[in-house]
Amino acid sequence: MTAEALRDAAHTPLLTVEGVTLRFGGVTALNGVSFDVRRGELFAIIGPNGAGKSSIFNCLNGVYRPQEGSITFDGHVISGRRPVAIARLGMARTFQNLGLFSTLTVLENVMLGRHHLMHTGFFAGALWFGKARQEELAHRPRCEEIIELLELEPYRFQHVALLPYGVRKRVEVARALAMEPSLLLLDEPAAGMNLEESEDMARYIREINEEWKIAVLLVEHDLRMVMDLAQRVLAMDFGKVLAVGAPADVRANEDVVRAYVGTGE
């Protein structure tokens, strides 16, 4: 690649969403939504209940197919592609409601995140067969780094089902990170957490973004956390973009204030 081409690639957004419209029968969940996320950026989406935040996530990772518009990720048009293909391109996500394997240990759940990077099946791996064992061992140091980042060392060999909710949310982030994403989608990572837990979560997210240089797209109801962490914020309501920009500008935007005051959030 020439120096010019490299410079262009660095300036091209990592994710571009253009005019995305998603309807469920008579309900328009997303109405011509456009935004972009830059490489290495921490970008947040806020909005009252039903604004369309989860719908965006589901369009991005291929669970929903928008009727209109296009989504480009890292140079690939991904609208219409299957979730697994999109994950392979480097987009990992967590879920509002935990999506972990509760009968597996923390380490096994994190290892599962690396499954698409491995050649042997997970179950062969779990049973410790020849090649699979070597592969698991090769991936183990990276998993340990991730476990350390999220301060999960004490829980490494514990079954997820037995862990407190706040710790399970951290395991979810760890598993998504294990996929080595260039974009990490976090769906309400601090939901249901107490103040201390959500402050810890904010610290992990900042570290993932600043130290590990991974772009983060965050949906979160905790506005204090969003305003504190995000470089840019997109506010939406009724499936439409109300404002995009620096946190202070979005917070001062009249339409945004009205949307929040209107719902009492």
Ligand SMILES: Nc1ncnc2c1ncn2[C@@H]1O[C@H](COP(=O)(O)OP(=O)(O)OP(=O)(O)O)[C@@H](O)[C@H]1O
């Ligand atoms: N599978 C579905 N079928 C029908 N309507 C849906 C579906 N998913 C979302 N909607 C509707 O689309 C709109 C946007 O919902 P969405 O869940 O994306 O909002 P949200 O901002 O994520 O809300 P919350 O903060 O409560 O999670 C709502 O009116 C919702 O009822």
